Structure formats: structure tokens, C-alpha cells
Amino acid sequence: MFCLMLMLPFLLSTVPSFKLCPSHCLCYESSDLVDCRSRGLVWVPTSVPHSTWLLDLSGNKLTEVHSRSFMGLWSLKILLMSNNSIQTLQPQSLSSLQFLERLDLSFNRLRGLPQDFSQSLSSLQELRLDHNLLQHLDPTSLSDFENLKKLDLSYNRIRTMDVRGFSGLSRLSHLNLEGNRLNVLKDGLLVRQQRLEVLLLGHNNISAIEAGALAPLWSLTLLDLQGNQLQNIRFKTFLKLQTTATTSTTHLHLSSNPWICDCELQRVFAKIQRVRHLHVYDYKDIVCRAPAQHTGSSLASLDSRLCITETASVLVITITVMLAVIGALVKAEHNRKNKQSASDSESDRQEK
């Protein structure tokens, strides 16, 4: 009996080691990390300990996440499922994960998200959905991510975004939409993103930025628009980026676009450069696609020549117009004199 009592503390302290660990996985009990990386798993293993706060299922062969897959894992904070073949997340499949802070679903085959995707993930701070096959995001699927700070949607096939798509994400600081197929950056899409610091839109198909699209982004420090279809931009669009005192500069990346280098574009860039809180990071790499005589030249190398040509043509036109006017005046005067002398000789004849 005494002996048993002596052993009791020892038995108690070893209780955690009797917790179930899914076969094929490694469990590090003191910290409740469950490592099931690259084990050829086809299903989310059952018998993951309830106290687990990190579950790593990357590099397996999961194709679907069922509604009961994570039942009872209330302590889970980090769930890593990148590099599987997940095509479907069933509705409610993540609904027991109220305390999840990080979810990695990158490198899968998701074509869409369930409507209730964000509903029970209200603690989520970081979500990776990059390198999937997403085409359109339902406006409700992200709507309840009120604590989300980082959202990675890069390298999907997103062509259009509902303007309400991000309206619930008021704490977002990093948004990566690189490598999608967006055409237009719409007014209203980023209306709630006052805290957004990094906006990556490189390698899309963006040819237009609506006038007020960037206006709500008070905290922006980096805007990447490289590798799009921009031919020209308006100064006002960028001037509206009203950064607050804490974020003194917004860095703009604008190279690898098919710029049409005319005097107007040169003026816009010159004005942007003069605004203290805006900085075109890759100005020397802004290369002209058109007009033909400037194809391949950098805008910087053309210096103010574009506007000189314009000034010259304005001068030529002015001179031409002036010459025409003078010509017309001279001709009118000449005609008047002719008429005068004709009528003079007529009256002479009548007098005779």
C-alpha cells in the first residue's frame, strides 16, 4: 500500500504517455504536437489527442475533409494540410475549431470553399489557400474571419471577386492575390481594409484600377502590381492612398506592364515621384511597350523627351494655325481692296 502511494505521483506524471497517438504519426506529448507529415495518409487520422494544439498533415494524400474529421479537437491552434490533394471541404468540416489561429491549405486542389467556411473559425489569424484551383470566391465564405491578419490566395484562378468578398476582414494586414486572373481592381473591394499593409496583385491580368479602389488603404506600405496589363494609370488613383503617420511611405511596384509611354504617363510618374509618401520602387524598370519608336526603352531613359515632342507638336500646330489665319486675313484684305477698286472704277464710269 505504502509502496503504491509512493508510486502514485510517478504514475500520474506518466499518464500523458498513455494518450493515444495516431498510428504512423509522432506525438510530442509535453507540447501536444502531432506530426503526421508525408505518411501517405488518405484520411485524417482518428484518435488525435484532444489536447493537441498543432496537427501537421502536410504532404499526404488527403482528398477530402469530412464534417467529422476534427471532432473534439477544441485545443487545436495550428492545422497544417498543405501539399495534399484536397478537392472538397465538406460543410461543417472545420466547425469544431473555434480556437484555430493558423490554417494551411496551400498546394491542394480546391475549386471552391464552402459557404460556411469562416463561420466557426472566428479566431483564425492566418490562412493559406495559395496554389489551389479557386476560381470565384463566394462573398460569404470569408465573411466571418474577423480576426484574420494574413490571407494568401496567390496562384489560384480567381478571375472575379465579389466586391463584398473581403468585407468581413477588417483586421487584414497582408493580402496576397498574386498569380490569379483578375482584370479590374474594383471600387469597394477593399473598403474595409484600413489596416492592410501589404497588397500583392502581381502577375494578374489587371488593366484597370477604378478611381477609388485604393482610397481606403490608409496603412498600405507595399502595393505590388508587377506583371499586369496596365497601359496607363491616373495620378488621382494613387494620390488617394492616404497613409497615416505610422506608415510614412507606400512602395509601388509597377514594372512588367505594357506601358504606353506618352507625355501623360510621364507626367503621372513625375507627379507620383513628387508625392512624399509614394515611392515607385522599380521606376528604372518601367519599360515602354508602345509607341513603336519607344518599345523597349525605359520611361526613365526617355526623361522629359515625351513631353518635349508634345510641346513641339503643339508649337507646330499653333504656327500652322497662325499662318493659316494670317493667310486668310491677307486674302480677305486683298479681296476687299479688289472690290473697292472695282466699285471705284464702276462709279467713275457712271459719273462720265
Ligand SMILES: *[C@@H]1O[C@H](CO)[C@@H](O)[C@H](O)[C@H]1NC(C)=O
Ligand atoms: C509535396 O509532397 C511530396 C511528397 O510528400 C514532396 O515530394 C514534395 O516536395 C512536396 N511539395 C511541396 C511543394 O511541399
Ligand SMILES: *[C@@H]1O[C@H](CO)[C@@H](O)[C@H](O)[C@H]1NC(C)=O
Ligand atoms: C485579360 O484581360 C483581357 C481584357 O482586358 C481579356 O481579353 C483576356 O481574355 C484576359 N486574359 C485572361 C487570361 O484572362
